[in-house]
Amino acid sequence: MLLETIRLAIQAIFRNALRSFLTVLGIVIGVGAVIAMVTIGQGSTEQVTADVEKLGSNMLMIMPGQDAMEGGPSGTVDQMFTIRMNDMIEEQLGMVDVSAPLSTARARAVFGNENRRTDIVGTDNRYFTAARWEIARGRQFDRSELQSGKPVCVIGESVRKELFGTSDPVGEVIRIKTLSCEIVGLLRSKGASTFGSDQDDFVIMPIRTFQRRIAGNTDVSLMIVSVREGVSTERAKKEIEAAMRDIRRIGRGEDDDFTVMDMKQIATMLSGITGVLTGLLSAVAAVSLLVGGIGIMNIMLVSVTERTREIGIRLAIGAQTRQVLMQFLIEAIILSLFGGLIGIVVGLGIGLAGANMLSIPFNPDPGIILMAFGFSAAVGVIFGFFPARRAARLNPIDALRHE
Amino acid sequence: MAELSSEGEPLIRLRGISRLYGSGEAEVRALDGIDLDIQKGEFVAIMGPSGSGKSTAMNVIGCLDVPTAGEYHFHGVEVANLNADQRALLRRHYLGFIFQGYNLLPRTSALHNVELPLIYKGLGRAQRHAAAIEALEKVGLAHRAHHDPSELSGGQQQRVAIARALAGNPEVILADEPTGNLDTRLSVEIMEVLKGLNENEGLTIVMVTHEADMAAFANRLIWMVDGRIESDGPTRKAA
Ligand SMILES: Nc1ncnc2c1ncn2[C@@H]1O[C@H](COP(=O)(O)OP(=O)(O)OP(=O)(O)O)[C@@H](O)[C@H]1O
Ligand SMILES: [Mg+2]
Numbered sequence: 102m103l104l105e106t107i108r109l110a111i112q113a114i115f116r117n118a119l120r121s122f123l124t125v126l127g128i129v130i131g132v133g134a135v136i137a138m139v140t141i142g143q144g145s146t147e148q149v150t151a152d153v154e155k156l157g158s159n160m161l162m163i164m165p166g167q168d169a170m171e172g173g174p175s176g177t178v179d180q181m182f183t184i185r186m187n188d189m190i191e192e193q194l195g196m197v198d199v200s201a202p203l204s205t206a207r208a209r210a211v212f213g214n215e216n217r218r219t220d221i222v223g224t225d226n227r228y229f230t231a232a233r234w235e236i237a238r239g240r241q242f243d244r245s246e247l248q249s250g251k252p253v254c255v256i257g258e259s260v261r262k263e264l265f266g267t268s269d270p271v272g273e274v275i276r277i278k279t280l281s282c283e284i285v286g287l288l289r290s291k292g293a294s295t296f297g298s299d300q301d302d303f304v305i306m307p308i309r310t311f312q313r314r315i316a317g318n319t320d321v322s323l324m325i326v327s328v329r330e331g332v333s334t335e336r337a338k339k340e341i342e343a344a345m346r347d348i349r350r351i352g353r354g355e356d357d358d359f360t361v362m363d364m365k366q367i368a369t370m371l372s373g374i375t376g377v378l379t380g381l382l383s384a385v386a387a388v389s390l391l392v393g394g395i396g397i398m399n400i401m402l403v404s405v406t407e408r409t410r411e412i413g414i415r416l417a418i419g420a421q422t423r424q425v426l427m428q429f430l431i432e433a434i435i436l437s438l439f440g441g442l443i444g445i446v447v448g449l450g451i452g453l454a455g456a457n458m459l460s461i462p463f464n465p466d467p468g469i470i471l472m473a474f475g476f477s478a479a480v481g482v483i484f485g486f487f488p489a490r491r492a493a494r495l496n497p498i499d500a501l502r503h504e
Numbered sequence: 505m506a507e508l509s510s511e512g513e514p515l516i517r518l519r520g521i522s523r524l525y526g527s528g529e530a531e532v533r534a535l536d537g538i539d540l541d542i543q544k545g546e547f548v549a550i551m552g553p554s555g556s557g558k559s560t561a562m563n564v565i566g567c568l569d570v571p572t573a574g575e576y577h578f579h580g581v582e583v584a585n586l587n588a589d590q591r592a593l594l595r596r597h598y599l600g601f602i603f604q605g606y607n608l609l610p611r612t613s614a615l616h617n618v619e620l621p622l623i624y625k626g627l628g629r630a631q632r633h634a635a636a637i638e639a640l641e642k643v644g645l646a647h648r649a650h651h652d653p654s655e656l657s658g659g660q661q662q663r664v665a666i667a668r669a670l671a672g673n674p675e676v677i678l679a680d681e682p683t684g685n686l687d688t689r690l691s692v693e694i695m696e697v698l699k700g701l702n703e704n705e706g707l708t709i710v711m712v713t714h715e716a717d718m719a720a721f722a723n724r725l726i727w728m729v730d731g732r733i734e735s736d737g738p739t740r741k742a743a
Contacts, residue, residue, distance in 0.1 A: 418621040419596025498568040
């Protein structure tokens with residue numbers, strides 16, 4: 102009899118092909134959305150953690166202004182740093198390995214007919230050490246280039262690809278604003294970071310060149326400090342803060358006009374952002390789940406009259422309540438399973454495509470898959486089965502007369 | 505289900521059957537103390553004004569509805585003592601229904617509609633198929649076995665419904681206005697099918713109708729008014 106009931110259920114599914122299709126679609130949308138969204142959200146979070154680890158835990162950043170972490174308007178224009186300040190930090194603090202001064206701008210790099218808008222970074226060779234960049238071809242800057250601010254640069258892989266295609270960039274001259282700049286080195290690619298931002302998309306030149314020819318000032322907007330092995334970041338942070346207050350002549354009781362961030366903080370900040378992202382994606386997914394659920398509910402409610410009559414007919418010709426219910430339950434389960442499986446495949450597919458596009462890891466969470474599947478199955482069974490149960494408990498004649 | 509005994513009892517025996525709808529001021533006595541015996545092999549027509557309780561009586565006899573008061577013995581068994589599942593078994597094995605509105609499953613072939621009661625009877629596929637085809641042959645519709653109800657005329661749909669009622673090999677066929685939606689020519693066709701089943705296969709038939717011409721096919725006519733039986737006797741055969 103069970104086999105026969107399963108056959109009846111399958112017949113009912115095909116007899117009502119459109120209704121079955123819409124039900125499956127509702128489940129596919131719900132399950133697919135949840136799995137895709139959560140997979141992408143979690144992938145981003147993992148990527149942030151991995152990125153931060155790649156940067157190294159012994160790296161700190163010093164930025165002008167208070168509470169740079171919190172963002173928002175600080176009211177006043179922050180007092181920038183200078184190269185001298187950077188060198189004092191490196192010299193005064195024994196635990197500091199290197200400290201690199203940075204100043205940045207956006208500009209267009211032009212070579213022949215090709216051009217690319219990119220980040221222009223003014224710094225010196227210490228930056229390669231602090232941020233762990235390796236030279237793939239060519240060389241770093243030499244002493245005279247740094248000291249007299251010569252028009253030379255080291256470029257990232259993405260800039261090379263765009264401007265030079267397959268040819269060797271070292272020795273070529275690119276133009277940045279009014280500056281003609283000889284390429285002396287090419288960086289080894291680090292690939293994309295979290296959110297797909299391209300880390301290789303920049304041009305580095307000596308900071309004096311940058312200040313004189315690009316920015317037109319003597320500012321340093323960021324210092325990247327690498328501390329020696331075995332020094333705790335808390336201690337490094339405290340010492341750097343004390344030294345900075347001293348260098349900047351900040352009196353007792355006055356607030357800092359700079360911020361020191363360690364990688365843990367940066368990691369927390371970034372995870373905060375990805376957390377928000379995951380939350381947003383989850384909200385989208387929850388809405389999809391709800392939409393799918395409402396869709397199924399609607400389909401079931403619309404067909405309740407026809408189904409109630411069908412139940413009346415079956416009861417009249419001698420079906421027992423539990424046989425009718427079993428048929429409807431099996432029908433709901435088949436549709437839910439089918440929709441759920443397609444939903445998992447679709448969700449994982451979208452998740453994989455999204456992960457590839459954003460260059461983030463693809464590690465689907467079996468818990469979420471089970472949860473989404475369970476929820477949709479429950480929706481399918483509840484809305485498919487419970488109206489049927491109500492109908493099957495009617496007097497057969499009332500079910501037949503249902504309008 | 506065990507064979508029901510019927511020693512000395514009529515097939516259908518109603519005593520003081522009442523069916524009330526609603527309560528208080530809105531109370532309706534659809535059936536008001538019906539006494540009725542129907543013997544095996546009878547062809548009974550029930551007539552009466554609209555609202556007189558004909559359908560209600562049929563539903564009670566067919567175990568689709570339960571009376572508010574009174575005794576109903578089917579084959580000597582008190583139906584009031586049966587639960588819903590047992591009543592379902594009674595319908596499955598002894599009763600066949602024909603409704604005014606056909607009540608076929610939509611988007612389902614005639615053959616499959618006719619097979620439906622046999623599925624619940626537990627027949628195997630081959631047996632089911634053979635029995636369904638046989639029933640469709642009896643109503644002259646074997647050549648339409650694979651058509652959906654929407655592809656059949658009203659008369660053909662009703663014949664499919666008759667085939668469905670027959671397929672389960674019941675003892676009693678209950679037909680509530682089986683020709684209510686059909687023109688005279690088709691109605692006569694249907695009545696001839698029913699008459700043949702009664703005469704050749706000994707099926708007991710209880711039929712509600714509004715048309716005297718159709719009632720004339722029966723052997724016995726019951727006239728209902730206001731939930732009571734007003735007259736009960738043999739039909740006068742048309743000259
Ligand atoms: N489900 C119901 N709820 C309330 N009242 C009902 C219900 N079914 C029938 N009735 C009432 O019971 C009475 C008998 O109804 P029934 O359907 O048996 O009449 P009928 O003789 O079959 O009429 P018709 O010839 O129009 O089909 C009517 O007054 C009707 O309004
Ligand atoms: Mg009626």
